Amino acid sequence: MTADPTQLKITTQINISGTALCVTRVPESGKLYFGGSDFKLYRVDSLSEKPTPTALAEKGHDSYVTGVALAGASLVSGGYDQRLIWWNQESGEQVKAVDAHDLWIRKVVASPDGSVVASVADDMHCKLWDAATGQLIHQLDDHKAETPHNYPSMLYAVTFSRDGKWLATGDKVGHIAVWDTESGRKIAELEAPKLYTWDPRQRRHSIGGLRSLAFSHDGRLLAAGGIGTIGNIDHLGGPSRVEIFDWQKGERVHEIEDDKYKGLVEQMQFSHDGKWFIAAGGDNGGFFSIYNTETGKLISQVKAPMHIHEFSVSEDSSSAFAVGHGKIALFELKSVRPDVPPAPETKA
C-alpha cells in the first residue's frame, strides 16, 4: 500500500477505560500493546472485526504505565512505579522486573534492531538496557535536576535514530542531548527553550516541556515537540509546537506552531521516505497533523477523537495506531490510486 498524507482520515475508534499513555505494535500487523492510567498492560488486535483489549496480567505495575516497547522477542514496559517489567508476549506473564529509576519513568523505547531498551525518568537519567538480559549498559547523564527557577525538572523524551547509532533525550526546559549509543558519549546539545513556559507573575509555576523527539529517516534532522508559550497555564491553551534541527550543524531548520489545534505534541514520527512527518497530541481534545519535512508546511490535519499520547506507524507509513484519553484510534493515509505514487502537496 502506498502512503499519501493528503488522504488522512480516521477509520476506527475503539473505546477503552481510562487513559492509554503508551503503545507499541507487533511489526506488519495491527496487534498493539498499550498501557496507561489503570496500571495494566493490554493487547488488542486493532484490525480484527471486534477489537477487544485484554489485560496481560491482573498485577503488573503499581502506577501509571508510561512506556512500552517491543525489542525483538522482549516486551518491556515502564511506569511511574519506577520499574521496568519484561513480559512474555505469548503467556502474558512477567519474566523479570527491574527497579530501574529513582523517580517516575516517562518513556521507554527500543532500538530499531531490538537489542537495546532506553528508559528516561524524572531522576533525570537515561538508561540503556540489554533487551535480552535486562542488564544496564549505560547511564546517560546530562539533564539538570532543577529548572532555572529551582523547581524539579522532568526528563520526558527519548528516541533512537533509525540506524540505532544515535539516541536523543529531551527535558522539561527544552534541553536536548544527542548520544552515541555504542559508547554512551554525548555528541551534541541543542536547546528548544520555547517549549517551556514559566509564569513568574500570574501563577508562578511552569507548564509544557519537551515531550517528543524524532530523528528523520536519514538521521540528519531531529524534531522536538511540545507546546509553545502559554498565557494561561491552568490549561494546555498554547499552540502545538515543533522545532526541527539539523542537529549535527546545531541549526534550527524549522519552527512550526499551530494555533488551530492547541496542546502538546506528544509524539512525532517521520515517514519511511522522510518526506513528511506526523505530529500528534492534544489538550482537552486531540490532533493528528502531517507536515512537509522540507518546507515545514502543513500537509493535512484532522481533529482526533481524543488527546493522543502515543502512536505507532505502519512500515509503509500508510496507517497509524494512536492511543490516548479513553480511546484507540486508527488513522489511514492511503493513496486512493496505489499504482500512482503521490507527490505530497503542501497547504499554505
Add this chain to the structure above:
Amino acid sequence: MKRPGSIFCGSSDHGLSRRAFLGTGAAATAGTFAADMTQLDAFKNEVVAGELKKQGKKVILLWLAGGASQFETWDPKPGRPTGGPFRAIQTASTGVQISELLPKMSQHMDKTAIIRSLNTRVGDHGGGAALMETGRKKDPGILYPDLGAVVARELGRADSQVPDYVSMYTSTEGRRKGTSGFLGSRYAPMFLAEKPIPENMRRLDTISDVDHQDRAELRSLLSKQFVQGRKSDTLGSHTSAYQRVRGLMASEQLFNIENEPDAVRARYGPRQFAQQCLVARRLVEAGVPFVKVARAWWDSHGQNFETHRELCADLDHAMSTLIDDLDERGLLKDTLIITLAEFGRTPTINASLGRDHFANAWSCSLTGTGIRGGVAYGKTDPDGHNVAEGEVGAGQLFATILEALGVDPEKEIFVGSRPIPLADFGCHAVKDVLI
C-alpha cells in the same frame, strides 16, 4: 440574646474584652500577674484564664490559592481510578499516609492533623475563597471579617509595635487582599503584593522626624474633632490604626531576610514561597499574631500531575522547614500553621490530565499549637467523590482553629445591636484534632 459561654452581658459597652482586661502595656501586666498570682482572684475567672491561655498564640496560614488537589497531598487514593499516578507513603504517624509528593512533610505528621472531610460545596474561586476566608456564607447585610482580622483582634496587642495581620500574595492570579469587614481598618492586613518588604514604610528623607510627629499630632487633633458627637466603631478603628504608625514603621527590618544568618537562609532555599515562610517566622517571632502566605496558583485544569509535582515540592520544603525552624526556636507550641485553599480538586481526571474544581470532599491541615498531631480526621469514600465520615464545613473549621488558639468560637462581637459569634452560628470545633 446572651449565648452560653459568652462573656458579654449583651451590651457592647460592658463586655470584658481582652483589651479592657489587659489595657496597655500588656506584656508588663502579664509579668506582674506571674510575679504575684496569689493576689489575683481574677485567675479563678474562666475568662481571665482564657485570656492568659491565648497569650502569645499566633497563626501562619499557608493559602494554597487556586485549590490544591487533596489526592496529591493529604488524601491519596493510590490504585483507584481517581487516584492518579502517585503513591501514598507512610508518615511519622502510624496509619496515616499522605502523597509521595510530600516526603518531608511525611516526617512531620506527628505534629500535624489532617482534616480529610471538608464539604464546603462552593466550587468557584471567588465564592470558595470568600467562604474559606471568613468561615461563613456571605450575608448581604453585613461584611464579615476574614480569619486574619478575627485573629488580629483576638490575639493582637493594643500596644504592639508590629503589625497584627500581614498578608503576602505575590502572584496576581486569584489575588485577594483579605478584609477586616465590620472590624474596621484597625484589623485590615498589611498587604504585600509586589515586593517582599513593605513599600512606603519609611519616613521620607524630605520630612524630618519632628515634622513627622507634628503631622501625626495634627491628624490626631482633626480626627478627634471629627469624631465628636459621632459614635462609630469604624472611626475608632481608623484612629487606632494611625496611632500605631510609628511602631509599624520600625518593623520594616522584620521583612528583610538578609538579616538572617546565611545558614538559615540556605535552609529555606532560593524559592519565593519558602523565603516568605522565613519572613512569616520572623514576624511571628516578633509577635505578629497572624501571617498569611499565599502560594498561587494550584488551579490545575490541565497537567495536574506536573503542576503538583512542582508546587508540592515547594509546599513540602517550605512547610517542613518552617515547622522545624519554629520548633527549634520554641515557637511551634504557640504557633498554628494551617494549609487551606478555596476548595480541592475533582476525583475525575480530565482529558488533559487535569483536575477541576471540587468542594464536596477535600482536605486541609493543622500543625502546632492546640493541635493533636498525627490525626487524620474524617474520611472520604474509596474514590474520593463524597465525604464518608465526619463531614466538616467552613464554620466548623473556623471554630476548630479558634479553639486551638484558646479563643472561644462562640464569643460574640456586636455590630450595632446584632451579636455575631466569632465562628458561624451553631458551628462547633472538631474536638478530635484538638489537644
